[in-house]
Amino acid sequence: MVSTKSGKRIGRVASAAAAMVGLAAVSMTLAAPANAASLENMMTGPIAGESYFLTLNPGYGTYSGGLPGLEAAVESGAAPIWTYPSVGASGPISSDGLCLQAAKPGAAGAVSVAPCDETNPGQTWFTTSPVTFKTAKANGAMLRIEGASSVVTNANSGTNWEAGMKLAVPAAPVAPDPAPFVVLTPNLSESNTLLPGTTFTGTGEPGSTVVITDKDGNTVGETIVDEYGAWSAPISGLPQGPNNLTATETLPNGENVVIDLGPVVVVMSDESTPLMDPTVAGGVGAVLVTAAGATLVIRRRKAHIAA
Structure with a gap:
């Protein structure tokens, strides 16, 4: 359960968060960042503000209608699942092999979606608070979605992304390769x-x-x-x-x-100990000899071919 600013309890958040656990497990292959070898200090969930959530479509922002609409979009799959740094960490913001990319890292400018490239500084984001993404840890411009145009930018004032973070879960570790047969x-x-x-x-x-x-x-x-x-x-x-x-x-x-x-x-079981030639053992015991692909068992001076 999560409290809103008005102090009301939102019961649906708990169920949506539970649904996110299943969604995260199904979507990890799609949501994994370019450096998926390590998902430590990463979160998985929608990236959404009070009214909009980020998509992979050209407009990038889609109107959610608030938290209830966001929950429905998550459950239906309309809101993509992103992997992003947890508070105090840095890394890519990625989904389905694509990453958010700032044209001017650390400064105001356009933000696009591009194939993930861990060497591109414009794809490294810092989660400096529970509600803010920046492309520079100290004074970088903040990730923002313009409500009127739904365009995503890196601006001097950022969008509050708390709504999406309420539904996020820690990114699951990469499953190890199964043991060989x-x-x-x-x-x-x-x-x-x-x-x-x-x-x-x-x-x-x-x-x-x-x-x-x-x-x-x-x-x-x-x-x-x-x-x-x-x-x-x-x-x-x-x-x-x-x-x-x-x-x-x-x-x-x-x-x-x-x-x-x-x-x-x-x-x-009585043949599990080494067998001896009866001529050596005084007629007591047996010998196991192989010849021409057959197994000859001699026991108590009697011979027969084993089935």
Whole structure:
């Protein structure tokens, strides 16, 4: 709730500000400034005075009809969402890849909308108070919208932009890149022997589906990447003997990322310890030998081909 000069409470401001949080999240790609790598000390919201708000159209200023009209324009999308410096900070005032640009930085003159260019001094603004934007911190002319013509200028007296700032929210930090799809464990480069129920773990994009399949395309493990980018999936249904596994991540947009995990050998729990030749171990134990692509298991002096 925000008080007006007359002391009346404006209930709609709170709801409009709440709507701004959602609008900001949707509009950050459009509203992000040229140096979007850092949005620290930046705000997101409409830029509006008592009666007008800034647009990206040639006239730049559009009549809002006061705060209720501004709230409606924000909710409908008619009032563009800008990213601008918070009080005491400096930076561009930008929306949809375009920035406000003063023709004469620090002096009175025309203000236009141009492609963002962080090297252009005319696109650096200082928010020196909750209601004022300047192109020079100390004595610079102030951002102003001429009510009669709706033209935006840099003038000796500025527009009070408090109405728009009432609806602004801190600019959200740039979302980090999602974690790459990686299988962390087990480390099959060290040992490709698996026990039934072995759990595979890794990283991926949150919300993605991870499916592990065998050489015949059967699903033997499946899970969802959690909100922190981690996943784990125990395997089941693998027969004893050689196999080949594949891990597939299906992203939220439907794209697939595939990792060939390569050949593995599935053994029962009593075969997980090193196996010995019975001629060495006195007939007790077994030996695992591979030849010509087959797996020969010798156990208790009896031999059979593993399935």
